Amino acid sequence: MTSLQTQARALGDPTRHAIFQYLVEHSRAVDVAELTAHLGLHHNAIRQHLAKLLDAELIVESTVPNGGPGRPKLVYRVDPSTDSRWGPNGPYERLSWLLTELATSDTTPVEIGRRATAGDPIDPETSAVDALTAHLTSTGFDPTVEVDDSTVRFVLGPCPFASTAALAPKVVCELHRGMAMGIAERAGSITVEDLAVVDPHQGGCVLTCRLG
Incomplete structure (x- = not known):
């Protein structure tokens, strides 16, 4: 770890x-x-x-x-x-803000997550895969990247928000899927297709993306 x-x-x-x-x-x-x-x-x-x-x-x-x-x-x-x-703008604090927004609006978790990363900095010189890897790493997911032709799989480590995700996996996981979608849209040339969720304490969730 x-x-x-x-x-x-x-x-x-x-x-x-x-x-x-x-x-x-x-x-x-x-x-x-x-x-x-x-x-x-x-x-x-x-x-x-x-x-x-x-x-x-x-x-x-x-x-x-x-x-x-x-x-x-x-x-x-x-x-x-x-x-x-x-500090005040760290990943856990950000999740708290997103959960608060979700509780006070009719917006879906995916859309809230997607909008949340709209202002995140992305190095214009980096690839889309590297941009998503940097985002997932900074959030604490410790991803392993697997590339197979046009398919990219990010295999995530144990969830850093496991206690919260275990209580409301659909909400927390959908927020993070939306955040990844926001990064992918801004990076360009990559699309988030699916997030396969497993036990957040064990790790092994897979974010599947497609290049092009």
């Missing part, structure tokens, strides 16, 4: 995502007590979630004097190398 997918899966848990977003928004070191007060959870639960974020290299841990006798206090902040990838 790539570091990108490890990070995406770590942020797939709503509580860990909330902790990470709190650290992003405050741009300073935060201790367990502050996170406990903010989220209303037991400090042991907060520590377990922080450990997962540390393992995924999404945050960094350091110590500061505690203002009295005893051991220094542990504090946490966002790893600077991940802020731009998983």
Whole structure:
């Protein structure tokens, strides 16, 4: 599993995502007590979630004097190398926005997803296959590309949004199919034909496209 997918899966848990977003928004070191007060959870639960974020290299841990006798206090902040990838405009946050739009409109998940990628940057020098690969990779799907004449299959790794996709697979998967369609339309010379969905926790979903 790539570091990108490890990070995406770590942020797939709503509580860990909330902790990470709190650290992003405050741009300073935060201790367990502050996170406990903010989220209303037991400090042991907060520590377990922080450990997962540390393992995924999404945050960094350091110590500061505690203002009295005893051991220094542990504090946490966002790893600077991940802020731009998983900050306020990261994939998990984007999915939240898309689900909100879906709940408040009559538009289909595919159309919402297709419109969502209308403004995504695409390198004009890259091929359509590379553009779709870059999109799927940045979203955390860790795709393997198989090309057979004019057919291109993107075999996806375990879904970084598995917890949400397991509850509403048709909605979440159709949103991502629409997003891929939007990228394909802008890249040109490639068409999304199908998304075969399997267990999101196991991976192996296949996005089938046709060149030309």
